[in-house]
Amino acid sequence: MISPQDLIERITSAATTDDCVVVISEKTQANLRWANSTLTTNGVIAERSITVIAFIAVDGGMAAGSVTRTDINIGDIPTVLAEASAAAKASGAAEDFVPLAKSVVSGTWQDAHNPTGPEVFAKIAPDLGDMFARSVADKIELFGYAEHTNATTFVGSKGGLRLRYDLPVGRVEMTGKSHQRTRSTWDGIATRDFSNVKIANIDANIRERLNWQAKKIDLPAGRYDTIMPSGTVTDLFTYMMWSSAARAAHEGRSVFSKPGGGTRIGEKLSNVSMQLFSDPAYKEIASLECAPFVANASSGPFSSVFDNGQSVKRTDWLKNGELTSLIQTRSSAAATKLPYTPISDNLIMKVDNGTGSLSDLVKKVNHGLLLTTMWYIRMVDANTLLLTGLTRDGVYYVKDGEVQGATNNFRWNDSPVSVLSRVIHAGATEWTQAREWAGDIDRAAFPPLVIKDFNMSTVSPGS
C-alpha cells in the first residue's frame, strides 16, 4: 500500500478545490479474548481510514464534502476528489464555516506507522496461562479480553497542514465467577504497553472480591450512600461529557441550558472543589497524553471539519466545582459568544484534598454500598440528564467502614449532574479503566467517590 504521507501529498496536489484536507488513521491491533478460562478468539488487525474533504467556495460561504475509504490507489485519486467535490456542492454553504488553518506542522511527519502485533502479549501471556490453570483448579471461571492498538493519525491539507500523532493504547479486562456463577467480579487495567499490568495483582483482586461474596445480604431498593470506584466514575461522567455540546445548551436543549436562555456556564454544580478537565499535554499521570490538534473526518455537534489543524490545549470543564466550559467548535463558539473549547481525547477529574484509595473510602462510610462497575448506561431524560443503568459484578454492603458481604444488584436512575452536588468523600485521582465505555474513553484519570443518596430504583435479580 502507498504510504499515508505519499497519499496525502498526491491527493492535496491533485485537488483543484479551494482547499482539501486529508485525514488518515492508520491502526494496527492485536487482541485476545477468553471465556471459561480458555481462549475463544484472537486477532491481528490492520485498518486504514482515509477521509478526503473538499472545500469549495459557494454563494453564502464555503461548502464541505467528504469521502472515506479504507484504501485509495493512485489511480483512484481523481474519482475520490470528484466524489468529495460533488458531496460539497450538494451540501451547499456550511453553517460551521470558519477559515481553515494553514501551514501548521506537528509531529514527526515522515516516520512510518509503528505496527503492534501479538508479541506485545509476551509480557503477560505466561502469567495469564498460569492464572487460567490455578483458577480451573480452584473452580474459578475467568472471562476477559486483552487488546493493544497502535493508532497513527495524519492530517494534511492543500493549505499546508502536516500533522501527525501516534497513540498506543491497551487494556486488560478480567471477569471472575465462582460457585456455579453465583459470585462474579471484574477488574480492568488501562495500559500503553502492558509494562504496568501485573496479572498476579488482578488474580489477587479477583479472589479477594469473590471471597467477599461468601456472605449474602439482601437489601431493598432505595437511596444509598454509594462508593464508586474510579472506573465507574469515569463511565458516569463520560456520558455527561457526551451531553455537553455548547450549541445545544445555548439553544435550550440540554441539561446545561439556563431557564430562559443561554448556558449554565458560571453556575456552581458541585458541592466540593472539583476540577474536571482535558489536557493533551497532561504529564502528572503518565500515559494520558493525546493529540494536541484537531483531526475531524466529519462535522457534528462536537466537531467541525473547518477546525482541522487547530491546536488543542487544556480546557477546564469544571473549575472549583463551577461549570466553566462546554464543548465548542469555532463556529459554535462564535454563535454562543464563548471561548473556543474543543473536545480532547482525555478526561481528568480531581477533587481538592481528595486523598487515599478506594479502600480508604470504604473506611469512611457507616452505612452504604460499594460498587464494582455499572452497566448499560442510557439516557432517560435529557432535561435533567437522568441516566439509568445496572450495577454489575459485585455490590457490597458497607457498615461502620467495613465490607459486610455481597448484596443484590440494582437498577439505578440518577443524573451525573445531580451527583456532582452530592459528593461526600473523594479519593486520589488515578489512571483508570472505564467498563462500559472502554474503547470510547481510553485515557482517563478519576478519583473514587462516595455519593450521597444514589438512587437504586429497583432490585435486579441478575448476577
Next chain:
Amino acid sequence: MSKTVDADFLALPLSAISDAAISTGTSGGASHVDIRIERTRTGYLQLRDAKPETQADDTTAGIGVRVIVNGAWGFASSPEISIDVAKKLAVTAVAMAKTSKPLSTDEISLVAEPVYANKTWVSKYEIDPFSVSDSEKKDRLASLSSKLLAAKGVNHASAHTMFVKEQKHYADSHGTSTTQQRVRMQTQIDAISVGSHGFESMRTLAQPAGFGWEWMRNDVYDWDSEIEKLPALLAEKVAAPSVTPGRYDLLIDPTNLWLTIHESIGHATELDRAIGYEANYAGTSFATVDKLGTLKYGSPLMNITGDRFTDHGLSTVGYDDEGVAGQEWDIVKDGILVGYQLDRRIAAHVNRDRSNGCAFADSPAHVPIQRMPNVSLKPNPAGPDLNAMIESIEDGIYILGDKSWSIDMQRYNFQFTGQQFHRIKNGKLAGQLKDVAYQATTTDFWGSMKVVGGPSTYVLGGAFNCGKGQPGQIAAVSHGCPAAIFDKVNVLNTVAEAGK
C-alpha cells in the same frame, strides 16, 4: 426486477484471492480455513434545522482470514485486497493460532454444513441509495424538516438518514463459496420544542429495514402523513400531565415492542451468551441450557421465531459468515423456551448437529461471532385489530416508538421509555402522558402478555446498532411483532426518579 451483485465487486479476483488464502492456510497445517472479502459502503446525512450538519460516505473494505490449527483459532485481516496479502494473512493467522494454543484448552471444532459452491444472493430492494444524488437525499430530508419547522410549537428539527450497501464474498476450505449483497436504510426525524417547560421532542416511528431509497418515497412508508401529524403530537406531549407512577395495563405498539423483544428475548437466547462467551462484556443469560424445553418464558400466547428469511429483514441473508444457509426456527413456543441462536462453533460445543446460521462479522477486521437473526413475535391469526385492543382496556397506557432502553447483564431487569404515551380510559384514548418509563423482569413481563394482536397490527421494527463482542461489533437486526397488551406493568415517573 431481481438485483445482481455490483459488477465492480465481482470484478475483484475473488476466487483467486480465496484460493490463495485457503491453500496457504491448509499448507501451514490448518484443518479449517475461511476467508471473507468484504466491501461495505455507509452513507450518512444529518440535517439540523433543515440544513446539512454532518455528511459522510465511508467505504470499509478488506480481507479477513480465519483458521483452525491443532484445535485453536487464528485470525488476521488487512484493508488491502490482493492475492499476496491473502497469502500473508493466512500465514499470520496460522502463526496466531499456534501462539494462542497454550491458552486454548478447549478444542475448537465446527459442526458440518452442506457445501454451497458459487452461490450468489442479493437482498430485496429497488433503488440503490448510492445511485441517488446527494442533492436528492438532502432535498428530501430538508423538505420534511421544513414542514416541521413551519409548524406552530416546533423550534428545531433534526433529521438523519443512514444507508448501507454490504458486499461479501465468503469461501472456505470445504468448498463453499458465496457472494452476497445487502442494502438497508434508516431515517429518523425529530421535532423539538423549547420553552418554559424545558425541552421536549417527538420522533418519527418509521422503522429501519432492508429497503433501498424507495423507502423514502411515500408509497413504501407514508413520510408526509407522519410529518404532518408530528407537531400536534409534540404540542400535546408538551402540555401533557406527568404520569402517576403505579401499575398499568400497557398496550405496546410494535414500534416500541420490537426493542423489548430485542433486549429481553433476542439477546437472552444467544447460546454463546448463555454458556458464558460474553460474560466479560455483553453479559450472560438467565435462559441457560438446562432450562431448554422447560423454562416458562411467557404466557401461552407467546410464540417467538428466529429467521434469516424475512423479506426486508435487517438480518436476512442467503448464507451466514460461516457458509451456513439461512433458516427459520422456533425460539419460544406457546410460552416455553425451545430454541437458541447458534453458529457452527457454538453448535459443536453443545453437541448440536447443525448451526442455524447466525454467524456474522461487521467488518473484514473482525472475526465472525454469533449475532442475532430476525427474532420476531408471531401475531395471533385471529387476534384483534388496534381499535379492538384499545376498546378492551379499562385503564391503561398505549406506548408507541422507542427511546431509552436498558437491561441487566443476565437479561432480567429492564427499563424502557418511548415516544408517545396515550392514556386509555374505559376503552378510549384520553390524551397523552409524559415522563413515562416501564420497568419489569423479563419472565414476569412476557408472562403478563394477555392479548396478542392480529396480523393487521404487525410491523417489522429493528435497529442498525446492536452491539456485541470484543473488539466491539455492530449488527443490524429486525424484529417483527404485533401490538400486544400486558397486564399491570410497573410504570415509573422519570421526573420523580431524578429526584425532582
